[in-house]
Amino acid sequence: MADDSSTTILATFKTREAADLAVEHLVQQYGISRPDIFIQSATDRNTAGTQPSGGDASHEQGARSDAPLExxxxxxxxxxxxxxxxxxxxxxxxxxxxxxxx
Structure with a gap:
């Protein structure tokens, strides 16, 4: 008899870029529908991660300060x-x- 049970998997990331990459892997490699994947802050604070990456990385004027890296x-x-x-x-x-x- 086949095991058709499911498990909720949780993964924590330091950057939004890494979280987005993980979502792409779940969708493309494992066929999980995007509406079935949830992304949220791991705390009660609004955040873009704890480290700059992608669009919030350093620019000519220095690191952006408008993203809550908390x-x-x-x-x-x-x-x-x-x-x-x-x-x-x-x-x-x-x-x-x-x-x-x-």
């Missing part, structure tokens, strides 16, 4: 239980600093 970003999705190990590796490759499931 907290980590969490990506979560429900995945098939038989995908846990592969998805964890993929999230790690995308830059996750913590990965858990529930």
């Amino acid at each position: 907290g980590e970003i969490e990506v979560s999705a429900d995945i098939a239980s038989n995908q846990i190990a592969a998805v964890q590796r993929s999230l790690g490759d995308a830059g996750a600093i913590r990965i858990s499931s529930r």
